[in-house]
Amino acid sequence: MARTVAAFKVDHFQFLGADGKLLDEQHVPAVARDFDRLTDLYRLMTLTRAFDKKAVALQRTGKLGTYASSLGHEAAHVSIGAAMQEEDCLAPMYREYGAQFYRGVKMSEVLLYWGGDERGNDFSGPRHDFAWCVPIATQCLHAAGAAMAYKLKNEARVAVSIVGDGGSSKGDFLEAINAASAWKLPLVLVIINNQWAISVPRSKQNSATTLAQKGIAGGLPSIQVDGNDLIACLWAMEKAVSAARAGKGAFVIEMLTYRLSDHTTADDARRYRPQEEVDEAWEQEPLKRLRSYLIDQGAWDDQREQELLSECSQFVQQAADEYMDLVQNKPQPLTAMFDYMYADLPHDLVEQRAYAEQFPEDGGHH
Amino acid sequence: MAKITLIEGVTLALARAMEEDQSVVVLGEDVGVNGGVFRATAGLQQRFGDERVIDTPLAEVMIAGVSVGMASQGMKPVAEAQFCGFTMPMIDHIMCHAGRMRNRTRGRLSCPMVLRFPTGGGIHAPEHHSESPEALFAHMPGIRVVMPSSPSRAYGLLLAAIRDPDPVIYMEPKRIYRWQREDVEDDGEALPLDVCFTLRDGKDITLVTWGAMVKETLQAADQLEAKGISAEVIDVATLSPIDMDTIVESVARTGRCVIVQEAPKHCGVASEIAAHLADAGIWSLHAPVKRVCGYDTVMPLYRNEMKYMPSVRRILHAVNQVLEVS
Numbered sequence: 128m129a130r131t132v133a134a135f136k137v138d139h140f141q142f143l144g145a146d147g148k149l150l151d152e153q154h155v156p157a158v159a160r161d162f163d164r165l166t167d168l169y170r171l172m173t174l175t176r177a178f179d180k181k182a183v184a185l186q187r188t189g190k191l192g193t194y195a196s197s198l199g200h201e202a203a204h205v206s207i208g209a210a211m212q213e214e215d216c217l218a219p220m221y222r223e224y225g226a227q228f229y230r231g232v233k234m235s236e237v238l239l240y241w242g243g244d245e246r247g248n249d250f251s252g253p254r255h256d257f258a259w260c261v262p263i264a265t266q267c268l269h270a271a272g273a274a275m276a277y278k279l280k281n282e283a284r285v286a287v288s289i290v291g292d293g294g295s296s297k298g299d300f301l302e303a304i305n306a307a308s309a310w311k312l313p314l315v316l317v318i319i320n321n322q323w324a325i326s327v328p329r330s331k332q333n334s335a336t337t338l339a340q341k342g343i344a345g346g347l348p349s350i351q352v353d354g355n356d357l358i359a360c361l362w363a364m365e366k367a368v369s370a371a372r373a374g375k376g377a378f379v380i381e382m383l384t385y386r387l388s389d390h391t392t393a394d395d396a397r398r399y400r401p402q403e404e405v406d407e408a409w410e411q412e413p414l415k416r417l418r419s420y421l422i423d424q425g426a427w428d429d430q431r432e433q434e435l436l437s438e439c440s441q442f443v444q445q446a447a448d449e450y451m452d453l454v455q456n457k458p459q460p461l462t463a464m465f466d467y468m469y470a471d472l473p474h475d476l477v478e479q480r481a482y483a484e485q486f487p488e489d490g491g492h493h
Numbered sequence: 494m495a496k497i498t499l500i501e502g503v504t505l506a507l508a509r510a511m512e513e514d515q516s517v518v519v520l521g522e523d524v525g526v527n528g529g530v531f532r533a534t535a536g537l538q539q540r541f542g543d544e545r546v547i548d549t550p551l552a553e554v555m556i557a558g559v560s561v562g563m564a565s566q567g568m569k570p571v572a573e574a575q576f577c578g579f580t581m582p583m584i585d586h587i588m589c590h591a592g593r594m595r596n597r598t599r600g601r602l603s604c605p606m607v608l609r610f611p612t613g614g615g616i617h618a619p620e621h622h623s624e625s626p627e628a629l630f631a632h633m634p635g636i637r638v639v640m641p642s643s644p645s646r647a648y649g650l651l652l653a654a655i656r657d658p659d660p661v662i663y664m665e666p667k668r669i670y671r672w673q674r675e676d677v678e679d680d681g682e683a684l685p686l687d688v689c690f691t692l693r694d695g696k697d698i699t700l701v702t703w704g705a706m707v708k709e710t711l712q713a714a715d716q717l718e719a720k721g722i723s724a725e726v727i728d729v730a731t732l733s734p735i736d737m738d739t740i741v742e743s744v745a746r747t748g749r750c751v752i753v754q755e756a757p758k759h760c761g762v763a764s765e766i767a768a769h770l771a772d773a774g775i776w777s778l779h780a781p782v783k784r785v786c787g788y789d790t791v792m793p794l795y796r797n798e799m800k801y802m803p804s805v806r807r808i809l810h811a812v813n814q815v816l817e818v819s
Contacts, residue, residue, distance in 0.1 A: 216566065249599040255566060258598050262589045268555055269590065272562015272570075279518065279544055279568065286562075298582075302555035309550050467596040468635050470603065470658035473687055473734035 137337045140363060141353035145411050147419025156362040162426035168209055168357060169417050169427070170435055172201035175225040176414060177439035178234050179388075181447055182241065186392040190451065194241045195222040199387035202357040202413035203319050205229060210364030211287055216277075218257040218270035218288040223319075226289070227252065234446035235453070242454055245463070264294035267303035267316060274312035274377070285371040287315045293324025295338045304345035307377035314377040315367045316342065319354060321386035326399040342379025354382030355413040387412065461487055494678045500670040502647030503533045503609070505679055507571065510655040511541050513681065514569060517655060520547040521556060521573030530575055531611060531670060557583035557608065561590045564606035564660070571655055574610035577664070578621030583608065584629070591660040592635030607654045607661045612640070613705050613755050614802060615668035617795040624792050625704070625756035630662045631733040631765075637686055638733040640664040642707035644675040646730060649684030656683060666705035686731050689739040695725035698812060699743040701766060702753040703729040706803060710753050713808040722816065732762050740766060741774045748779035751811045753803050758786035780818035783811040 142155050149155055158164060179198050185191035197204060200222065208229025211217065217226060224237055231252030240247030240259060248258040257273075260266035270288030277284040290300050295318050307314045318338045322329045335341065342349030348370075352359040360382055367378035385408035389396045396405075421427035465472060465480040472480065497505065511517045519534055519541075525548035528535030538546035549556050553574060560570040574580045580587075587608065594604040614623030630638045639654055639661060641647040647665070654661035692707065693714055702710040707728050714724040725743050729735060744750045750770060752763040763784040770782050785803040793801050 218562075245597055245599055248597050249601050254601055257562075257565070258594075258602070262585060265558060265585060265590060268558025268586070269562035269565065271555070272559035272564070273566045274562075275559055276563045276566040276568045279563075298554055299558060302550075302552045302558070305550055305552060306555050306559055463599075464596075467598075467600045469595070473637075475734045475737075 135340065135343045137339050137343070137349065137351055139351045139353070140359045141356050142358040142362070143356040143416055143420055145355070145416055147416045147423060149420075156358065158361055159358045162421065162424060165357070165417070165421060166426055168205050168361070169414070169421060171225060171229060172205050172357070172414055172417070173435055174439045174442060175201050175205065175228060177436070178224060178237070178443050178446065181443040182238060183392060185238065185447060190242070191238060192241050192243050193391050193393045195391045196388035197222045197224050199385050199408065199412055200319060200321060200354070201225050202360050202417070203354040203382040203384050206357055206360035206364050207287060207289065207317060209361055210368045211285070213253060214284050215368070216255055216257070216270065216273045216284065216286045217253070218266040218273065218286065219259060220263070220266060220289055220291065220294065221259040221261060223289050230256065234443060235449040238446060238450035239453060242450060244454055244459060246453070246459065264290050264297035264299040266290070267300045268306070270316070271303045271306045271312055271314055274307065274314040275310060277313055278310070283372050285313045285315060285368050287317065287368070289317045289319055291324060292318065292320040292322065292329050292332055292338060293327065295341060296332050301341065301345065304342055304347055304377075304379065308346035311374075311376040313371040313374070315364070315371055316377065316379045317364070318379065318381040319384060320381055321384050323386050323390070323396070323400065325390040325394060328400075337381060339379055339381035347377050347379050349379035349381070351381040351383060354384030355411050355416065357413060357417050384413070385411065494676045496674040497644050497677050498671045498674055499641065499644045499647045500531055500533050500665070502641070502644040502677055503651055503665060504535060504537070505677065506648045506651035506655070507534060507537060508540065509679060509681055510571070510652060511537065511545060516567060517569045517571060518545045518547060518563070519571050519573070520549050520560065522549055522551055522575050524548060524573050529573060531667060533665070534573070553579050553582045554586065557586035560606045560608070561586050561594070561604055564591075564604045565594055565602045569605050569655060571607045571609060574608060576618070576622045577610055577612040577624045577626055580608070580610055580626065587630070587636065587660070587662070588633045592633050595659065596635060603658055604660045605658050607663050609651070609663040609665060611667035611670070612664040613666050613668055614792060614798040615705065620794060623795070623798060625754070625787065627664055627732050628756055628761045631762055635659065636733065637661045637731065638664065639686060639731050640666060640704040641730060642666060642669065642704055642728050643673060645677045646684060646690065646728070648677050649682060650686070650730065652681065653683035653686050657686060661686070664704070668705040669708055672708060687734050687736055688731065689736040690728040690730050691725065691739065691743070692728050693724065693726040695723040695747065697723045697747055698749040698751065698815060699725045699727060699740070699747045700751050700753060700808070700812070701727045701729060701740055703732065703762075704755060706753045706755050709803060709805050709808060712805045713812065716805065716809060717812065724812070729762070729766070735762070735766065737766070737769045737773065741770065744770060744774045745777040748777055749815045750778070750782045751785060751808065751815055752782065753785045753808055755787050755802050757789045758784055759789045761786060780815045783815050785811045
């Protein structure tokens with residue numbers, strides 16, 4: 128005889144439709160009526176998109192290295208930053224600029240990193256946040272470690288990590304869920320499911336109906352939200368962060384969105400996905416629906432939009448100028464590659480550093 | 494002062510470090526209630542509680558990754574991998590994160606963690622329990638690699654490793670965990686992480702080794718002495734960075750050198766030392782430098798493991814070859 132010993136369900140949350148209308152006027156979180164806040168976040172989403180466009184343009188004109196675009200992820204990213212406190216810790220992957228800008232990372236720092244200069248990771252924003260993390264999903268465990276540190280030190284701080292649909296296939300992600308569950312860590316794991324891991328679609332990662340249910344398998348409360356709906360993303364993030372801060376343990380949120388750009392500037396998505404799919408995804412994108420909603424509610428208008436766009440283009444130009452000035456006029460010296468390897472440089476590296484200094488003219492920027 | 498073994502030196506240093514620094518925590522599989530499969534952490538959970546001596550889920554990648562995260566946020570994790578073979582999945586976090594944290598953030602974050610684990614063969618263990626992967630770790634920028642070979646060096650080097658502001662791989666030669674007893678004072682004195690130890694002075698040949706091979710190398714030196722040959726024995730102890738100066742200075746006096754390592758020969762730490770002697774020591778050498786190593790094979794299962802490892806006989810064979818050159 129069999130009996131059911133465990134059963135689960137995954138709830139999907141969406142409040143704002145693609146047309147900018149609330150799906151159910153009666154059941155919306157309070158933030159849906161906080162127009163000052165929503166307007167601020169809309170501004171940051173718009174700035175993030177303007178920054179993204181500028182960064183791609185810099186890459187196309189040879190002024191920036193390979194760059195990972197955040198196009199289409201603005202609601203998901205900005206909501207993550209907005210739900211966190213300064214003392215919380217973000218362990219990003221490498222395209223969540225909206226979250227980082229909210230937290231105080233400068234646009235010129237993002238450009239420095241993709242422009243091949245380690246100073247980009249020396250954030251002026253939260254000094255304890257993790258750097259961009261290229262080895263997929265490893266950041267989930269660093270966030271779990273940060274959460275463990277805060278728990279052991281009795282600090283009311285939360286660690287947040289972001290992983291993609293591809294990254295959710297990795298052991299690091301699953302081991303982070305497992306550790307967070309075993310130790311009841313103040314951790315929020317956000318899966319930004321943008322449907323594509325470079326050329327591999329979500330359907331080829333696994334046959335699970337949702338990625339959120341991987342959290343449930345590990346014993347964590349887990350939900351799915353529309354990742355193009357800022358209201359849903361922010362509501363879910365705030366719920367998860369405050370639960371974690373209150374000592375209730377970890378949380379998994381899957382945000383469904385779409386990577387409207389190539390994987391990076393080194394990729395050409397036309398090789399593997401149909402344009403019709405991308406066109407359809409543009410109908411769902413997060414800025415348009417939030418803008419429609421705010422206009423409908425009388426909290427936004429065309430004039431403010433035009434002012435914002437011109438302000439954003441000014442800001443991103445300033446950031447680009449600041450970046451170009453640093454790399455052209457104040458480059459890191461050759462010896463900088465040695466100087467941060469250890470707190471105290473070992474004797475063999477002292478020798479190599481002195482040796483390297485004899486060849487200052489070698490290997491200039493190419 | 495107590496006469497203790499190498500593994501008790503490890504335990505003593507862990508307890509000392511946890512006593513003097515609240516941010517030091519020990520984590521790993523079976524390190525808590527069980528005190529570790531070799532008992533390296535015996536008694537620590539009873540003394541410091543289960544929040545500082547943490548039994549982890551069985552997940553090596555997690556142990557490494559969580560340690561990186563904790564270390565970057567003000568803790569000093571001392572993680573244990575149960576056996577050397579189980580460090581392989583941890584390498585992503587050691588190589589790609591622990592060793593790069595300070596550099597990639599221009600010093601904004603750092604990673605003062607220790608990963609300690611038993612290494613090497615000779616205890617009749619199952620597969621994957623007996624390898625000597627020190628060269629893998631020594632090749633990684635940004636980390637230090639240490640291997641003690643006596644109770645006092647186990648104590649002093651582990652204290653240094655825990656206090657060091659950067660990541661340290663601390664490899665424990667398990668074959669000699671209980672080989673010798675030595676008076677070790679629990680005085681909190683750390684040893685330097687970049688200095689060789691000359692275990693025996695000699696004038697005819699320099700024998701360079703580390704870890705459990707110190708045992709066979711000292712035995713070889715005894716046998717040579719009986720024949721009137723005076724061998725200097727150096728325990729390298731810190732495999733990254735290596736104190737080449739002490740080795741070069743010794744070879745400058747003896748003119749001859751044999752390097753003994755348990756690990757496979759190809760691209761090993763012995764190769765690095767030999768290459769350095771070919772550069773900085775070439776004019777004082779009277780004979781070729783010989784390496785006596787494990788073979789470039791898979792470590793055999795235990796019935797043949799001692800045939801794999803350098804023996805006293807193989808060390809003496811190499812020494813004789815080097816001494817024959819006039």
